[in-house]
Amino acid sequence: MTTPLLxxxxxxxxxxxxxxxxxxxxxxxxxxxxGEVLGIVGESGAGKSITGAAIIDLLxxxxxxxxxxxxxxxxxxxxxxxxxxRSVRGGRIGFIFQDPMTSLNPVISIGRQLCDTIExxxxxxxxxxxxxxxxxxxxxxLPNPEVQFRRYPHQLSGGMRQRIVIALALCANxxxxxxDEPTTALDVSVQAHILQLMRDLxxxxxxxxxxxxxxxxxxxxxxxxxxxxxxxxxAEISTVGELFNAPKHPYTRGLxxxxxxxxxxxxxxxxxxxxxxxxxxxxxxxxxxxxxxxxAEGDCRAAIPPLTTEESAAFSCFHPLERETA
Amino acid sequence: MSAQDFLTLNHVSKVYRRNQSLLERLKKTDxxxxxxxxxxxxxxxxxxxxxxxxxxxxxxxxxxxxxSGLMEPTSGEIAFRKDGAGRTPRLQMIFQDPYSSxxxxxxxxxxxxxxxxxxxxxxxxxxxxxxxxxxxxxxxxSPADAEKYPQEFSGGQRQRICIARALAGEPExxxxDEPTSALDVSVQDQILNLxxxxQKNLALTSLFITHNLSVVRIMADRIGVMYLGELVEEAPSExxxxxxxxxxxxxLIDAAPDMDTSDRSLHPIAGELPNPAFPPSGCRxxxxxxxxxxxxxxTAPPQKTAGTGGMFRCHFDLELSNAQAIPPAxxxxxx
Amino acid sequence: MTPVVNTPSxxxxxxxxxxxxxxxxxxxxxxxxxxxxxxxxxIYAFVTPLVSLNPFEFSGMSVMxxxxxxxxxxxxxxxxxxxxxxxxxxxxxxxxxxxxxxIIVGFLSVIIGLVLGGSLGLIAGFVGGKVDAFIMRxxxxxxxxxxxxxxxxxxxAARAALGAERSVTTAxxxxxxxxxxxxxxxxxxxxxxSVMIERDQDYVSAARITGRSNLSIIVLHILPNVxxxxxxxxxxxxxxxxxxxxxxxxxxxxIPVTSPSLGTLIRNGNNxxxxxxxxxxxxxxxxxxxxxxxxxxxxxxLRDVYNPRLRGRS
Numbered sequence: 001m002t003t004p005l006l007x008x009x010x011x012x013x014x015x016x017x018x019x020x021x022x023x024x025x026x027x028x029x030x031x032x033x034x035g036e037v038l039g040i041v042g043e044s045g046a047g048k049s050i051t052g053a054a055i056i057d058l059l060x061x062x063x064x065x066x067x068x069x070x071x072x073x074x075x076x077x078x079x080x081x082x083x084x085x086r087s088v089r090g091g092r093i094g095f096i097f098q099d100p101m102t103s104l105n106p107v108i109s110i111g112r113q114l115c116d117t118i119e120x121x122x123x124x125x126x127x128x129x130x131x132x133x134x135x136x137x138x139x140x141x142l143p144n145p146e147v148q149f150r151r152y153p154h155q156l157s158g159g160m161r162q163r164i165v166i167a168l169a170l171c172a173n174x175x176x177x178x179x180d181e182p183t184t185a186l187d188v189s190v191q192a193h194i195l196q197l198m199r200d201l202x203x204x205x206x207x208x209x210x211x212x213x214x215x216x217x218x219x220x221x222x223x224x225x226x227x228x229x230x231x232x233x234x235a236e237i238s239t240v241g242e243l244f245n246a247p248k249h250p251y252t253r254g255l256x257x258x259x260x261x262x263x264x265x266x267x268x269x270x271x272x273x274x275x276x277x278x279x280x281x282x283x284x285x286x287x288x289x290x291x292x293x294x295x296a297e298g299d300c301r302a303a304i305p306p307l308t309t310e311e312s313a314a315f316s317c318f319h320p321l322e323r324e325t326a
Numbered sequence: 327m328s329a330q331d332f333l334t335l336n337h338v339s340k341v342y343r344r345n346q347s348l349l350e351r352l353k354k355t356d357x358x359x360x361x362x363x364x365x366x367x368x369x370x371x372x373x374x375x376x377x378x379x380x381x382x383x384x385x386x387x388x389x390x391x392x393x394s395g396l397m398e399p400t401s402g403e404i405a406f407r408k409d410g411a412g413r414t415p416r417l418q419m420i421f422q423d424p425y426s427s428x429x430x431x432x433x434x435x436x437x438x439x440x441x442x443x444x445x446x447x448x449x450x451x452x453x454x455x456x457x458x459x460x461x462x463x464x465x466x467x468s469p470a471d472a473e474k475y476p477q478e479f480s481g482g483q484r485q486r487i488c489i490a491r492a493l494a495g496e497p498e499x500x501x502x503d504e505p506t507s508a509l510d511v512s513v514q515d516q517i518l519n520l521x522x523x524x525q526k527n528l529a530l531t532s533l534f535i536t537h538n539l540s541v542v543r544i545m546a547d548r549i550g551v552m553y554l555g556e557l558v559e560e561a562p563s564e565x566x567x568x569x570x571x572x573x574x575x576x577x578l579i580d581a582a583p584d585m586d587t588s589d590r591s592l593h594p595i596a597g598e599l600p601n602p603a604f605p606p607s608g609c610r611x612x613x614x615x616x617x618x619x620x621x622x623x624x625t626a627p628p629q630k631t632a633g634t635g636g637m638f639r640c641h642f643d644l645e646l647s648n649a650q651a652i653p654p655a656x657x658x659x660x661x
Numbered sequence: 662m663t664p665v666v667n668t669p670s671x672x673x674x675x676x677x678x679x680x681x682x683x684x685x686x687x688x689x690x691x692x693x694x695x696x697x698x699x700x701x702x703x704i705y706a707f708v709t710p711l712v713s714l715n716p717f718e719f720s721g722m723s724v725m726x727x728x729x730x731x732x733x734x735x736x737x738x739x740x741x742x743x744x745x746x747x748x749x750x751x752x753x754x755x756x757x758x759x760x761x762x763x764i765i766v767g768f769l770s771v772i773i774g775l776v777l778g779g780s781l782g783l784i785a786g787f788v789g790g791k792v793d794a795f796i797m798r799x800x801x802x803x804x805x806x807x808x809x810x811x812x813x814x815x816x817x818a819a820r821a822a823l824g825a826e827r828s829v830t831t832a833x834x835x836x837x838x839x840x841x842x843x844x845x846x847x848x849x850x851x852x853x854x855s856v857m858i859e860r861d862q863d864y865v866s867a868a869r870i871t872g873r874s875n876l877s878i879i880v881l882h883i884l885p886n887v888x889x890x891x892x893x894x895x896x897x898x899x900x901x902x903x904x905x906x907x908x909x910x911x912x913x914x915x916i917p918v919t920s921p922s923l924g925t926l927i928r929n930g931n932n933x934x935x936x937x938x939x940x941x942x943x944x945x946x947x948x949x950x951x952x953x954x955x956x957x958x959x960x961x962x963l964r965d966v967y968n969p970r971l972r973g974r975s
Binding site: 391394395396417418419421422423426427428429430431440441444445488491495 | 862863864866867868869870871872873882885886
């Protein structure tokens, strides 16, 4: 078994609301192997983005990391000083944000922003930096790098801006890239471009990637393994084929079935999960999914199911689904 | 207009004028404008749901606002079938953002009762309240929710309230503008199911607008595909998915990633979406079309009728039944 | 999805208004204290005239008692706890009468400004186009002049038009109108910008599709949603209006010195500040400051509480 590049154990994040501590992320554990794409999927409020932000210590108060360990290539990130963390961010861990408009500084040219990041993390300067920046503009597929170098974010379309954000995340040769909903703000036709670009660059650089999204289609095309989050807990972690073809957790199957997909024969099926995900601080006792689960029994309401590993999959459920024979 | 036709759009266009500066107004220079909707003709028959799909800037939401009467078309005509007394049918609309579509200072009861009161569909406080309770139950909420305020509900519940309000007006025509785009998958699923039940039980005529092809396939009987303000193809739902006639439709169907993990190929559409304010000459899609020839760059394609009663705007009669019809993206990566 | 806290949509048990109020008071002791000061001063200003003679009428003053210092000083008398002025008026009661006038002037002028500015702002924001441009240009021009100067001009013009013989009521009416008109711009601008936001919200579109008229959309839908920030400005302006009235009276162009207001009292006392009778102007100054500062702090607090940006939408 390979040693994972990133190992997250029992990561816990709480929110301090008027003195009450509310758990936003409850003992989340997963790992990312070298060169692998781990998809993190869940609905809004499940804790996907908080997980990404917690790893690079970008949680905004009242959110606070209160427990767990984060290990990147043997080094404990959770013990780093804020200053040491800054050099990890953008250096060894690159970050791609959802909204390309707000993650670029509107008053600094594209070229300058790239050069700043390259200089800060690669310790090179002068002409070399500029050459590197131009190279990246070309690598992310923008025509006329010299022209783009002098342009400002508002002069680019949404898709082009997201390409620059990707260049910024990758230009320091990070070992891990965390992409938080990288294509959600984009149109379908542009989304496919950006995914293709991310896939190409991933193949070239072999950097590991954490791909956070709510879109199961994106997960199916991009991820090697997938972690499903529900109400701040890991419901299931599995390889992508296993997850889509033989989900173990009833929530995973519900989520897959709820996603409308025009399947090949044109038959459309909508299977609904009743109710809604519990809000922060309103998680029921036992398994967080039990009020919506068709398999829930007494034990599901009594105790939180532990993450059980079985072959290549891990799931937190007392009554996992059998592999469907059909 | 035939007897079945409920709504007819006849060469409808809408131009957004750019806000002119004082100087420009004084000089009376014509700064032009963005043609958000360009020469769209469409018919919705009684009891039918017509879907409109397209990417941002294609004009689908503008078209919804034109049909709803919130905006006047710059040219063209929008006509509803009138009943015997010459009355135009009652309209209701469901919006994308469940947060801005409910007045936060009103109780749920007042919100749902508004169309009932305005159209005088029930008289007396008790009768109105009874109707509100009935509607709340119908959309899966409880009559006890009537006294609450919108802030106390989640996005999905708010969308249910919006549906209840729309139904309260006993609409003969319903416009749905991205009703599930702001919702999570499992909640979207519930709302779509609710809407499908209502379609079945109330025999509603409706216009369903979305950017999501899978959603529109579930909801609509016929689908129109829009690109940069133009209706480029229109066909019965299944026909559109099985035998698209316009290359854009084919590419759009393939571009959205499905959940098939055995075939992980991605199908981007070459190039970027042009600025809707300056659409390309000739066929508006020619800059991204793998089949584009010289004629496409210079001449706008005619509106052609397909055998199944559909319509498409393309110079060629292409066979696009399966994804392999598209030549491997010549240069998909660069704009 | 962003790492921002989502408030859970717990169907909160509806707390009674009283317990809500008590909770809010415990959270904000400062503003609560200010509210008590305002309340106490209001009682003082409106109850005192009911139980004592008007010191500005002949029966209420006696020249024999003039310039008596506050009671704790050497020549003080317990009958006049805060001392008397040059005409022998008891300052404690004189100030109550003065405050009553000031508060009435303040409230009325705020209401006039609010109604005038509010309606113009509503029309400008809702109708837009040329009407909006016209109203807002007038507002811009008016903004070029300080409110006090404007009040003086309007006051002066009104006096010139009405001629010399005028009663105290006319003087007060003129002051109220001039202050009200001088302050409409702020309300108009605030309401206009809020209306322009609300006008494009989907709930307004929904009401329009349902068939509501413009008037009922404005009154039923838009107005309740734009009032909160304006009411907060009104609280703050109440203090400013009282100061403006005091300033006008102090300058001698507001309310005549023969009728009491905080401004006239301060102006009168100012004559004797040099000769050692400090109390005649200091007490009304202190009351004015206490009232205005309390109103401002409370208004500021209410603005924070009602600021929609500080309240999570969900």
